Amino acid sequence: MKMFVVFVILLHVSQHASAVELYEGDSFILPCQFDTFALTDPTVVWSRSNLSPPTVHQRQRQGDKLKDQNQRYRGRTSMKTDALETGELSLNLTNLQLSDSATYTCSIRDKRIGQSRLTDVQLEIKERFPSWAKALLVLLVLLVVSGGLLFHFRHYFMSGYKVGVESGVESVLLPCQAIVCLPKGAKVEWMDNTIYDRKVHVYKNSSDQPEEQDQFYKGRTKMKRNLLEPGDLSLTLKPPTDTETYTCTVYNREGNILMKKEVLLTVRGQCCRYRSKVRGQTHDGGSVSVGSIQ
Structure with a gap:
């Protein structure tokens, strides 16, 4: 029976990274599913390996545990309250920023299996308006305003x-x-x-x-x-x-x-x-x- 449980767990672990393109200010749910019925005291951790501390979000059966959460994600992450009961371990990330472009790893920890890496989700965050477009817009506004001022005060010049x-x-x-x-x-x-x-x-x-x-x-x-x-x-x-x-x-x-x-x-x-x-x-x-x- 124990060998069967381990085999089922390993089947769920074999998930590969997926790339998603999004824009500044968007929200996105990073997908992650895992059958937790055989686990006794599981903890799910979303992390970024290129950050210190790397923790993006952490949840146990008792609720979120955000003591070690990286500051840049404060107030921007959430998971379903029954995530560890249903196996729906997806992470909701809001108000996306350019610095959020990275690969996010969903992992599960439990006394019986130790820590297992479940899935990777790669996010690429783009500017809703590219820098050159913003600069062009600012330039056009300045030209319109300055042109209006010059016309209004043309007699002075x-x-x-x-x-x-x-x-x-x-x-x-x-x-x-x-x-x-x-x-x-x-x-x-x-x-x-x-x-x-x-x-x-x-x-x-x-x-x-x-x-x-x-x-x-x-x-x-x-x-x-x-x-x-x-x-x-x-x-x-x-x-x-x-x-x-x-x-x-x-x-x-x-x-x-x-x-x-x-x-x-x-x-x-x-x-x-x-x-x-x-x-x-x-x-x-x-x-x-x-x-x-x-």
Whole structure:
């Protein structure tokens, strides 16, 4: 009778390793079956030979014995409560990680047979999204976000602007955007790019400087008052009379240029207008009428 029991046990031991491919975050039941009816005090052990300690899970008839369990498997393994009564010795492994790729061995220990190796299960855990795909996704997100930011703040980075209006409009806004707060004592100077290089508007020491403004632009310009806040250094010009390029330049207290941007103003519908070399005059059969900004 004893020889028959040993023969039955040896038949169950002759199982070979099987390979299984899974993904990060999955759960999997590592299969292992063995007839335990002839055993008196069996203990089933799941282990990995390349770990220290090697124990992945251990169970006796009284319940789990996890004192020697490897820390990386804490809270991720379980077996059926009646495993050693039914012979269903499979191990449930949850939240699979890349480091779980290995060969797992199911063994049984008992006073009558000693320790016997029942089966090996080889797991290969793969990334659900490969590293290159994650990097590509991050790059695409960064490109989309940075593209959106650049579009939203495009006026802050442009070195020049183009503005077009119809002849006869009351006023036009010449845009100029600053990226950072301007230091105390900074000066903003608007110039036109005619042969005269006239000062269109000057703002310094928290106030306009009309005495520095060319006579041609007297009463025709207006700027926002707070230069300590980053953003708008735009100039309102009333009325726009000629197609012209205007330059917005910001200087620090020492006179060094902090920022310089150009605005090309196109006044559509002009006809037969030209400048004389006398400042503030144009010739089209009449004089230019200008008004002040309140």
